[in-house]
Structures are given as structure tokens and as C-alpha cells.
Ligand SMILES: Nc1ncnc2c1ncn2[C@@H]1O[C@H](COP(=O)(O)OP(=O)(O)O)[C@@H](O)[C@H]1O
């Protein structure tokens with residue numbers, strides 16, 4: 001029997017494949033999810049988020065990139081009727097800055113919160129159940145992607 005804590009491991013051999021994995025996740029979102037993306041620079045966190053956004057129905061004309069001038073990027077996912085919030089904790093000066101973001105307003109049943117570099121602010125992320133995605137380099141274009149605490153729907157979609 002699988003328990004929600006069991007991890008799922010996928011291999012990606014290209015940026016396109018990582019985005020495709022993201023699309024699959026995005027299309028399986030239900031709202032209310034918080035997703036931590038953990039892994040070193042260049043491991044593919046942003047590519048995965050780009051895929052998630054497209055899979056959820058964020059239009060191609062909307063750029064999906066790490067927030068630079070604001071702390072949170074907001075995208076509307078039309079297919080699913082959800083707001084997606086994209087936070088890059090790398091750009092936060094301190095965990096306190098995350099607390100000032102107004103996370104409580106972002107975390108709703110009709111939204112999904114994506115947090116790159118979540119491991120940098122674990123001390124302020126509260127006991128909210130979150131999907132954990134850890135990426136690591138295995139070669140120039142090889143990435144290992146480890147998922148934990150994914151919903152049965154996302155697991156089923158990823159292993160189909
Ligand atoms: N399998 C792969 N998946 C994702 N990115 C890859 C892969 N192989 C090579 N890359 C490259 O690695 C970099 C990943 O960048 P990005 O998604 O911005 O990572 P991060 O947000 O983790 O810093 C890009 O330059 C991309 O072209």
C-alpha cells in the first residue's frame with residue numbers, strides 16, 4: 001500500500017521533459033496545494049513551474065519566470081479557475097520577509113502556492129501540508145526529480 005509520504009522518483013533528460021512533467025502536475029491540481037521546489041541553481045525548478053503553469057491553463061502569452069521585481073508572481077490558471085502564486089525564496093532577504101508577504105491571503109482553496117528554494121525558509125513555513133519536489137543534477141541534461149506528499153491524483157497522472 002502506498003502512503004502519501006511514499007516518494008515517487010522520475011528522471012528527466014531534457015528541459016522539455018521537465019516542463020512536460022510540470023504540465024502533468026499542473027493539469028492535476030485541485031486548488032489549495034502548496035508546492036515546495038527544492039534543488040540547487042540550474043536544477044530545473046523554474047522549468048518545472050513553467051510546465052505546471054501551462055498545464056493548469058496559464059496562457060502562453062503570460063511569461064512564467066522567477067519573480068524579480070516583486071516578491072510574488074501571480075498567474076491566472078483559466079482551465080482550473082485557480083490563482084497561481086510563484087514565490088522565489090532565494091530573492092527574499094530573510095525568512096521574516098516571507099512572513100510579511102501575507103501568506104495567509106495567498107493560501108486558499110482556489111489558489112496554488114509554488115515556492116522555489118522553500119528549504120531556505122522552512123523555519124517560517126508552518127505546518128501546512130505541502131507537496132515536496134526535490135530536483136538534482138545527474139548529468140548535463142539529466143535531472144532526478146523526487147516527489148513526496150503528492151496527492152493520489154498527481155501520482156496517478158505522473159505514473160500513467
Ligand atoms: N532535464 C532538464 N530539466 C530542466 N532543466 C534542464 C535539464 N537539462 C538541462 N537543463 C538546463 O538547466 C537549467 C535549469 O534552469 P531553471 O529551470 O531556471 O533552474 P532553477 O530554477 O532550478 O535554477 C536551464 O538552463 C535548462 O536549459
Ligand SMILES: [Mg+2]
Pocket residue numbers: 045046066116
Ligand atoms: Mg529558478
